[in-house]
């Protein structure tokens with residue numbers, strides 16, 4: 541039985557409609573860790589909760605929280621670079637803190653990679669966002685998009701090398717986001733490539749093969765809305781025709797065993813939108829598949 545420590549950032553300030561802040565209560569519920577231990581050879585260890593004093597529209601407080609996430613991740617990577625971490629959101633804007641912390645801890649930030657599972661591109665700036673929601677912007681922030689307003693939220697010194705970023709499961713985006721990614725040369729895939737009957741693990745294997753030649757560290761970020769809403773309804777911005785949950789479990793299990801894989805971020809679980817605790821079980825199964833060996 542393995543013990544797993546978790547960092548939890550129950551932040552909902554990047555999205556006015558979500559309920560991601562409720563994740564803290566779920567992780568603190570003894571029933572959650574009991575179920576995990578019953579279903580997997582895994583028990584919850586320490587849960588470190590990083591919280592903002594404001595949940596809505598407080599720029600200074602949001603920036604301070606992202607800085608704390610950044611510092612926590614930087615320390616984690618410096619202290620335990622060989623032990624894959626688990627960070628649970630929160631809406632996806634927290635990724636600005638998570639991955640900037642990893643970048644700033646790296647010997648060569650230019651050789652840090654990120655595999656981003658998401659229904660959306662999350663590549664807006666304040667000039668292009670249709671909603672004003674920060675959870676639609678972390679990819680642009682990580683890439684260092686030219687937007688002074690967004691830069692205020694970004695706690696890192698380094699940015700992601702666009703060649704080392706891959707988006708997967710994308711099926712909802714605005715033109716400006718696509719233009720930004722295409723201009724920077726970021727690779728992105730829809731669901732079809734990933735679930736093609738011949739693909740299986742072949743798709744992810746060849747992707748990893750390419751990334752590992754140019755990266756020393758590769759992280760995984762999962763927005764739960766990459767999964768089909770039939771399997772995981774508990775998200776704030778569901779999009780039809782997503783990845784079957786089982787496919788993601790299989791991919792994740794393989795990915796987390798790769799020596800370059802440094803950790804996993806899971807974002808956008810919104811308990812208030814869940815149905816029959818389906819998405820709570822998905823969260824549990826994602827953790828189980830990621831951190832246990834067959």
Ligand SMILES: NC(=[NH2+])NCCC[C@H](N)C(=O)O
Pocket residue numbers: 631632633660662664669670671672673675676677713714763765777808
């Ligand atoms: N992390 C997410 N769920 N992002 C959804 C973003 C939706 C939309 N593109 C927006 O910017 O408002």
